[in-house]
Structures are given as C-alpha cells and as structure tokens.
Amino acid sequence: MGSVGMTARMSSPTLHVNVDYCKGCLICVEACPKGAIAASASINAKGYTLPEESDMTRCNGCRLCELVCPDFAIAVETDEERGAPLTYEIRDGHQG
Amino acid sequence: MNTHPMLKYLKEEGAAGPRLPHIMCPGCGIGQVLNYALYAVDALIQEDGLRREDFVFISGVGCSSRPASHYLQFDSGWTLHGRALAVATGAVLANPDLKIIVFTGDGDTAAIGGNHFIHACRRNLDLTILCMNNGLYGMTGGQVAPTTPIGRVTTTTPYGNVEEEFDLCRLAQTAGAAYVARWSTAHPRQVIRTIKKGVRKKGTAFVEIMSPCPVHLKQSPSVMFRDLKTNTVPLKKADTPEAAGLIPIGEFCDIDKPDWISRYQGIIDGLGGDDGAYE
Amino acid sequence: MSGNRTDQLIQPGVHYLQGAQACAEGAITAGCRVYAGYPITPATEIMEHAAHRMPQVGGRFIQMEDEIGSVCALLGASWAGVKAMTATSSPGFSLMQEAISFAIMTETPLVIVDVQRPGPGQGYISTGQEDVMQARWGHHGEGSIIALSPASVQDMYDFTIQAFNLSERWRTPVLLMAEETTAHMRERLVVPPPAEIQIVGRTRPQDLGIAPEDYLPYGHAEVPPMPAFGEGYAVNHVSLVHHEDGNVTRYNPEVHFENVSRIHHKIEGHVDEIARLDARWLEDCRHVLICYGAVSRTGVEAVLEAREQRDIPLGFIRLKTLWPFPEDLLRALVPEVDTIFVPEMNLGMMKHPITAALRDRCRRVVSIPSLGSLHSPELILGRIYEELL
Numbered sequence: 056m057g058s059v060g061m062t063a064r065m066s067s068p069t070l071h072v073n074v075d076y077c078k079g080c081l082i083c084v085e086a087c088p089k090g091a092i093a094a095s096a097s098i099n100a101k102g103y104t105l106p107e108e109s110d111m112t113r114c115n116g117c118r119l120c121e122l123v124c125p126d127f128a129i130a131v132e133t134d135e136e137r138g139a140p141l142t143y144e145i146r147d148g149h150q151g
Numbered sequence: 152m153n154t155h156p157m158l159k160y161l162k163e164e165g166a167a168g169p170r171l172p173h174i175m176c177p178g179c180g181i182g183q184v185l186n187y188a189l190y191a192v193d194a195l196i197q198e199d200g201l202r203r204e205d206f207v208f209i210s211g212v213g214c215s216s217r218p219a220s221h222y223l224q225f226d227s228g229w230t231l232h233g234r235a236l237a238v239a240t241g242a243v244l245a246n247p248d249l250k251i252i253v254f255t256g257d258g259d260t261a262a263i264g265g266n267h268f269i270h271a272c273r274r275n276l277d278l279t280i281l282c283m284n285n286g287l288y289g290m291t292g293g294q295v296a297p298t299t300p301i302g303r304v305t306t307t308t309p310y311g312n313v314e315e316e317f318d319l320c321r322l323a324q325t326a327g328a329a330y331v332a333r334w335s336t337a338h339p340r341q342v343i344r345t346i347k348k349g350v351r352k353k354g355t356a357f358v359e360i361m362s363p364c365p366v367h368l369k370q371s372p373s374v375m376f377r378d379l380k381t382n383t384v385p386l387k388k389a390d391t392p393e394a395a396g397l398i399p400i401g402e403f404c405d406i407d408k409p410d411w412i413s414r415y416q417g418i419i420d421g422l423g424g425d426d427g428a429y430e
Numbered sequence: 431m432s433g434n435r436t437d438q439l440i441q442p443g444v445h446y447l448q449g450a451q452a453c454a455e456g457a458i459t460a461g462c463r464v465y466a467g468y469p470i471t472p473a474t475e476i477m478e479h480a481a482h483r484m485p486q487v488g489g490r491f492i493q494m495e496d497e498i499g500s501v502c503a504l505l506g507a508s509w510a511g512v513k514a515m516t517a518t519s520s521p522g523f524s525l526m527q528e529a530i531s532f533a534i535m536t537e538t539p540l541v542i543v544d545v546q547r548p549g550p551g552q553g554y555i556s557t558g559q560e561d562v563m564q565a566r567w568g569h570h571g572e573g574s575i576i577a578l579s580p581a582s583v584q585d586m587y588d589f590t591i592q593a594f595n596l597s598e599r600w601r602t603p604v605l606l607m608a609e610e611t612t613a614h615m616r617e618r619l620v621v622p623p624p625a626e627i628q629i630v631g632r633t634r635p636q637d638l639g640i641a642p643e644d645y646l647p648y649g650h651a652e653v654p655p656m657p658a659f660g661e662g663y664a665v666n667h668v669s670l671v672h673h674e675d676g677n678v679t680r681y682n683p684e685v686h687f688e689n690v691s692r693i694h695h696k697i698e699g700h701v702d703e704i705a706r707l708d709a710r711w712l713e714d715c716r717h718v719l720i721c722y723g724a725v726s727r728t729g730v731e732a733v734l735e736a737r738e739q740r741d742i743p744l745g746f747i748r749l750k751t752l753w754p755f756p757e758d759l760l761r762a763l764v765p766e767v768d769t770i771f772v773p774e775m776n777l778g779m780m781k782h783p784i785t786a787a788l789r790d791r792c793r794r795v796v797s798i799p800s801l802g803s804l805h806s807p808e809l810i811l812g813r814i815y816e817e818l819l
Contacts, residue, residue: 071153076171080178080365085373103177122190122339123376125182126172127155162664166646167673168680204662209506221666221678226659228509228667230502231532237499241506241514242659244464244490249510249659267502270495412490419485 067111069132070120076128079103083120083129089113092120157189160203160224174217178372180336180362184283185218187339188252191346192225195250199351206250207242211235211264214290215256215283215362233264236271236280243276247412250350251277257284257298261317265297272326272355276411279349279356282319285364293367305367319359320403329354329410331403335361337379338400345402354410361398436624438487445619449586449612450475450517452619453543454483456590457515459621460629462541463489464514466503468496468522471555472610473545476517497522501529504540509667511658513594517543519610520553520561524568530603531569534693535669537654539597539632541590543606545613546775548802556802557610559723559775563782565605566753572690574697576704577605577753579722583617589750595630596704600696601653607752609775611724611804632656635663648689649674652696697754705756708748709763711737715745717818718764718792719771720784722749724804729773732810742818752780757787766791769817773798773810 070092081094084106091114095107106120106129116133163171175182195201206225210216212232219227230238235253242251260268260282271278287305288294295305295312298319303312324331330352334341342360349356361383363375384394386401440455447455453476457465465484467477477493484491494500500516507514518526523544533540544565548558561568565577576596580589589606597604635645635655642663648654657663670678671686697704708726711733712718721729726748736742747763749756764770770792772781778797785795798805798813 069153073154078172078177080372082178082183082373082376085376119339121155122186123183123336124155124186125175125177125179127158127161127186128172130152130155132153162666165673165677166675167677167685170677170679174679203664204660207510207659219666220670221668221672221676223666224664226509226663226665228506229669230505230667231528231669234498234502234529237494237502238506238509240492240494240499241464241466241503241508242510243506244466244492244503245507245510245512245514246658246660266495267499270499415485415490419488419490422486 066134068114068116068134070106070108070111071130071132072105072107073128074099074105076126077103077105078126078128079105080125081106082123082125086119086123088117088119089115157186157193160189160192161222162224170222173222175214176366178363178365178375179214180285180360180364181215181218181283183336183339184281184342184360184362187342188281188346191343191350194343194347195350201250205248206252208252208254209235209239209242210254211256211259212290213256213259213288216254216259219254233259233262234267235259236264236267236278239278240271240274240276243278243412247277251279252346252350253278253280255280255282256289257282257286257319258288258296261297261319261322269322269326272323272328272357274411275327275329275354275408277353277355279346280358281346282357282359283362284319284359285362286316287364287367289364289367320357323357324403327355328357329404329406329408330356333359333361333398333400333403335379335383335398335400336363337376337383353413354408439624440621442621442623445621446616447583447619448475448614448616449583449608450614451479452583452586453517453590453606453608453613454479456587457541457594458483458487458489459587459627460513460591460594461631462513462515462594463487464504464507464512465489465491465516466494466500466507466514467516468494468500468518470497470519470522472547472613473517473519473522473543475613476543476545497525498529501526501542505529505533505536505538508538508540509659513539513598515541515543517545519545519547520549520558523561523564527568527570530575531571531573532669533603534569534573534575535571536667537601537648537656537693538603538667539601540603541593541597541606542603543590543608545608545610547610554802555610557724557775557804558802559607559609559725559779562607562752562776563779565607573693575605575753576600576602576697577607577751579607579749579752580612581723581726581748582612583615583619586612587619587621591627591629595628598630598632599653600700600704601632601656602697607723609724634658634661636661646674647676648672652692701754701756701758705751705754705759707750707756707759710746712745712747712763712765714743715765716743716767717769717771718745718747718767719773719810720747720749721773722752722780723775725773725775728805728807728810731807732814735807735811736814740815740819742814744814749780755783755787757783760784760787761791764788764791768793770795771798771810771814772796773800773805775800775804777801
C-alpha cells in the first residue's frame with residue numbers, strides 16, 4: 056500500500072471535517088484501522104452526526120478515511136505535508 | 152491537506168451557486184465509487200502522463216449516473232436511461248483518443264440498457280464501464296431490478312421477488328468484454344487498481360462494484376460497509392462450500408484482443424488511394 | 431478523425447444516382463464522419479451507401495443494435511466534435527423520439543433522415559408523409575425543431591448539406607423528412623464545385639475568445655458556443671432543466687422558464703432565417719395548391735395542366751421547410767383566394783398549420799389525400815376540377 060507517513064512525526068495528524076459536506080454516514084469511523092476517530096456528539100445544520108478526532112496519536116496517516124468518504128468531507132493533515140499537496144500512492148500489480 | 156484531495160476534480164461552485172454536497176444519500180456507495188474513480192484518474196494523470204482533458208465521463212440515468220451530471224471538472228455527458236453505452240460508442244468512433252469512463256447502475260445497464268450493454272461488450276470498444284450495483288432502482292424509490300436477489304421485498308415486489316438475478320460479470324464475459332472484474336465499495340484499493348487497469352486496457356473493461364443503498368435497504372451505512380467485507384469471497388475460493396451465499400469478487404477475465412477501432416482502422420488504411428468510386 | 435480525404439468526395443459534375451445515395455453523399459460533403467444506423471425499409475440504402483463510403487473518406491460507420499442505439503451514438507459523436515447522421519423510416523423514427531427530445535434540450539447538432547413509409551404500425555413499405563406531425567410533436571416536452579422536405583434526388587443531396595448547416599448554426603437536431611419515393615428514385619444530380627458549397631460548423635467558445643474558466647455551457651449567446659470533448663472546457667452535457675453554467679440544482683420556476691423558452695425561441699424566433707419555400711403563379715391566382723416533398727412533383731404538373739388546359743388561375747407553393755412552420759411568410763405571399771388545395775400522402779396533416787395560417791385568406795381548405803402511393807396528376811386534378819368546375 057501507500058508509503059505516506061512512515062517517518063517519525065513531530066505531532067499527531069489533524070483531522071479536518073467539512074461540516075457542510077459531511078452527511079454523517081460514519082463509514083470513516085468504521086474504516087479507520089486505528090480507532091483514531093469516532094462519532095461526535097454534535098450534528099451539523101442538516102442534522103448529520105459528524106465524526107471527530109478521538110485519539111489522533113493513534114493515527115498513522117493511512118488516509119483510509121479520505122479514501123472511503125462518499126462526500127469528500129474529510130481530510131487528514133500530517134506534519135510532513137502541512138501545506139504541501141497530497142499524493143496518495145496505490146501500487147499496481149497485486150490484486151486483493 | 153485540510154481539504155479532501157479529490158476536490159480538485161470537482162465543481163464545488165458555479166455561477167449559479169454551490170453544487171456540493173452532491174445529491175447522493177448519506178453513506179451511499181456511489182459517492183465512494185466517484186471518489187475511487189477520481190483517485191484512479193489522478194494516478195493515471197501522474198503515472199501515464201495523461202491530461203485532465205483526455206478523460207470523458209458518460210452516464211445514463213439513475214443514482215449511479217448522477218456523479219457525471221454537473222459535478223465534474225471533466226468533460227461529461229449525462230444521457231438517457233440505459234443509453235450511456237450507445238452514446239459512448241459514438242464518442243469512441245468520433246475520437247478514439249478519449250479515455251471514456253462510463254458511470255452506470257444495475258438497472259441502467261441490465262434492464263433498459265441491456266441490449267446496448269451486451270453489444271458494447273461484444274464490440275470490444277475501448278471503454279471502462281463502472282456499474283454500481285445496489286440491487287434495486289434507487290432514484291425512483293427502491294423498485295426491484297434484474298439484480299435483486301430472489302425473495303427480496305421491494306416496492307414492486309411487496310410479496311417477495313419471484314425472479315432470479317443476473318450475474319452481470321458473467322453476462323459481460325459471455326458477451327465478449329475483454330476485462331471483467333467485480334469488487335465492492337469496501338474494497339477501495341482493488342477498485343482503484345481495476346479502474347486504472349481498465350482505462351489502460353484497449354477494449355471493453357466492465358467493472359461491477361457492489362454498492363450499498365442504505366436508504367432503501369434500511370441499514371446503517373457503516374454496517375453495510377463492514378458487511379461487504381464478510382459477505383464477499385475471492386473468485387478462486389468461490390466454488391467451495393463455505394462460499395455458498397457469498398458474492399464472488401475478483402477478476403473474471405483479462406483477454407488481449409484487438410479493439411473495435413483498431414479493426415476498423417485496418418479497413419480505413421486498406422482503402423488508401425481509392426478513387427472514391429461510389430457505385 | 432483519422433483523415434479527411436477531400437479527394438474522396440463526390441466529384442463536381444453530373445451524376446445519376448438514387449436519392450438514398452445522394453443523401454449519403456450530401457452528408458459526406460457536409461463533413462459527416464460518423465454514421466450509426468440500423469436496417470429498415472425503405473431507408474436501408476442510405477446506410478449501406480454510408481457503410482461503403484465512410485471509411486473511404488476517413489470516417490467511421492457502425493451498424494448499431496437498434497434505432498435507439500443509432501441516434502444515441504450520434505449524440506456522443508457530436509459532443510466529441512464530429513458531425514454525425516442516421517437514417518431510418520417511420521417505426522424507427524418513433525423509437526428515436528426520446529433521444530430527439532434529449533438532443534433538443536442539450537442543444538446537440540445532429541441529422542436524422544426519416545424516409546417515411548405508411549403507418550400506423552408496420553403499415554406498408556411504400557411511400558407516405560405520415561410522420562410530418564410527429565416530426566414537430568413526436569418528442570416529449572417543449573422545444574422546437576427544424577424539419578426539411580426534399581422532393582428530388584438533387585434535394586436529397588442539397589437538403590442534407592443544409593440540414594447539417596442548420597444543425598450546426600442553431601445547435602439543434604435537424605430532420606430530413608424524405609419519403610420512400612425520393613429515397614428510391616434515380617435522377618440526375620448536379621454537384622457544384624467545392625467553392626460553391628457552403629459548409630457551416632458550430633461556433634466554439636475558442637472562436638469567441640472565451641477561456642475555459644469563463645465558459646458558461648448554456649450561455650454567452652442565444653445559440654451557446656459548443657466545445658468538443660477533449661478541448662479542456664470540462665463541459666457537462668445535461669438535459670435536466672439547467673442554469674447557464676450547467677448547474678442543475680437550485681431549481682426555480684424562473685430558471686426553468688428561461689431555459690426552455692430560450693430553446694424554443696432559438697428556432698421559432700428565427701423562422702424567417704430558417705424556413706424556405708417555392709412559390710409560383712401567385713400574382714393573380716384565385717386558388718392555391720400547397721404541397722411538399724415528393725407530392726410537389728405531381729403537384730406542379732397538376733397546377734400546370736389546370737392553368738394551361740382549363741385556365742384555372744391556380745397558384746403553387748411548395749414547402750421546403752415543414753418546421754418551423756413559415757406562417758408569416760405564407761401570409762405575406764398568399765393573397766385572398768377562394769380555395770387552398772393541400773395534397774398530402776396522409777389524411778391531412780400539414781393542412782392544419784396551413785389552415786391556421788390562412789383561414790382568413792380563403793373560403794376553404796381542401797385536403798387531397800393519398801395513402802401508400804404517390805398522387806398521380808390525375809388524382810389531384812380530379813379533385814380540383816370536382817371542386818372548382
């Protein structure tokens with residue numbers, strides 16, 4: 056899989072949730088392999104339950120949450136690439 | 152980044168106002184397939200030196216076709232129910248250099264579009280078909296589809312479906328598609344790799360993606376997402392007793408054969424120097 | 431496209447061809463390089479000629495699985511920047527109506543030839559003019575359309591070129607309402623030198639200096655400029671009611687009305703530029719014969735004989751454009767008359783807009799029907815003499 060975020064970090068990644076785009080499906084929470092995010096107690100203007108950081112020290116920057124989000128509503132900002140554009144690498148060849 | 156990386160490929164705003172969030176329901180697999188398709192296109196642009204303007208998205212009508220309505224920063228055509236493949240056929244003939252990706256659904260492909268589906272596969276036109284299969288008609292309220300399992304209650308099978316369902320991948324394979332694969336929205340990396348492979352392949356690539364409809368099937372999106380990992384089975388294990396009732400996923404076929412355009416080009420090239428006799 | 435071999439076009443000069451062949455040649459001369467079709471009598475010859483000729487000129491031909499697939503393929507080809515055509519007959523024309531409606535809303539240039547045969551149902555495989563109302567009203571929803579009516583092999587060539595020019599100029603599907611008679615007859619065709627043939631292409635935003643970031647897919651002009659796929663304009667073709675920028679959300683009745691009425695008036699507001707007809711002997715006529723298509727051939731013979739043999743002051747009008755209907759033009763040309771005769775290969779269809787246009791200029795409108803076969807001069811004259819003598 057991708058090679059993002061394999062170096063030691065200065066600080067934990069930051070989770071960004073777009074409160075206008077998120078529809079509260081919480082697939083990101085289900086998909087996170089590290090339990091770094093969870094459903095929050097807050098809802099947005101449309102009544103959707105938003106995800107929030109639960110324990111971002113567990114986040115390894117795998118970005119599965121970004122990958123599976125149906126609404127382009129979530130982003131992970133890691134230390135290494137604060138301000139830099141993202142490249143998500145998926146190597147070809149091996150099929151699951 | 153503090154915004155989703157694929158937003159660079161979407162029209163968030165237009166002169167007439169915002170276009171996002173898109174129309175799909177919370178947790179709809181179609182939003183995920185759109186996301187995966189954009190990741191695949193992003194990779195193709197970086198790895199193969201393709202440009203954004205090389206891609207064209209063509210869709211039919213239905214929830215699955217909505218991603219290509221007015222959200223994409225790409226050329227697109229949101230066409231007629233069942234007819235995306237016929238429209239795509241014309242675009243291929245007009246400009247074979249276009250990388251055409253078709254967004255369609257199970258009803259769009261296999262019911263009203265069934266005839267165009269089997270012929271597009273047979274012709275081996277250079278297309279990448281992404282068929283989002285949720286086993287029903289979503290946009291119109293949850294009616295039975297040719298992919299609805301037998302026995303299921305839907306709005307038009309209130310006493311249970313009495314028909315068996317199509318296996319769209321077997322259908323595509325039998326009809327002659329060169330590359331056929333099935334995954335689900337819970338297999339993002341496989342979907343992305345398959346889309347890349349399909350675009351790179353010269354010929355018809357048919358990719359069926361099992362895609363949950365949480366609203367009509369009345370289940371939580373995260374539960375449906377989780378279940379897709381457990382109720383699917385890799386093709387090579389699909390014939391074992393433990394695989395009964397599970398959905399086989401994987402690559403059904405990957406054949407190398409000339410695509411339609413290269414065969415027809417042989418005719419054009421062979422006619423060079425003709426005096427244009429018309430009788 | 432892979433090539434544009436102008437040396438392969440039909441050469442200037444005199445030819446002897448079937449109407450079907452002349453039609454396909456006109457399309458090629460006009461720049462059509464994608465043909466998608468399906469066999470149906472009596473239109474099949476157009477397709478077969480196209481199958482033969484398309485690769486010769488560097489175009490591509492495909493026989494689709496049905497008529498719906500055929501017309502839909504034209505949409506994709508046109509969006510990809512290539513002129514495209516199909517030909518069918520009446521039952522196939524019915525199948526194409528949804529796509530025609532779609533082409534009107536998306537403002538997609540394309541040409542459909544309907545080689546009319548009688549109906550309803552399978553009807554027969556002879557000649558007819560029973561689709562002339564379907565041409566205007568067969569597509570669901572509002573929105574107008576252009577329909578031409580050829581009467582000769584020469585027209586099958588010339589009008590097909592005009593059909594493409596009109597479809598490109600007005601960003602609309604255009605119908606060539608031929609009949610079996612005209613498609614199957616063989617006649618002299620005169621092909622002019624290329625310099626004398628006007629070929630029109632759609633206006634693109636690049637031609638107007640509009641950059642992709644400023645481009646409004648349904649804006650800038652009454653006939654919006656249209657880029658092709660692959661030119662970097664990220665054009666989203668949509669047939670839902672839309673804003674100028676192509677957004678289909680934020681629906682409101684005002685946007686709906688504006689969108690659809692612009693498309694309607696785009697054609698109906700320019701009848702004077704679009705519609706054509708032939709008129710003869712109107713200066714001192716007391717009656718008029720109005721006809722179109724193949725019936726014009728016997729219609730003009732009948733009028734000549736009535737004038738010369740029986741001194742009946744009969745004028746003659748031949749509609750070359752059925753839609754948009756040239757109401758104002760007719761009213762400007764036709765004086766006060768007694769009887770208007772309308773021979774049609776149907777039970778009376780164009781007689782309705784003719785009557786609506788000229789009811790106050792005449793005592794009565796008389797239909798002269800024929801089903802399944804072309805009127806003979808005697809059939810038309812018989813009715814004229816019966817009514818007038």
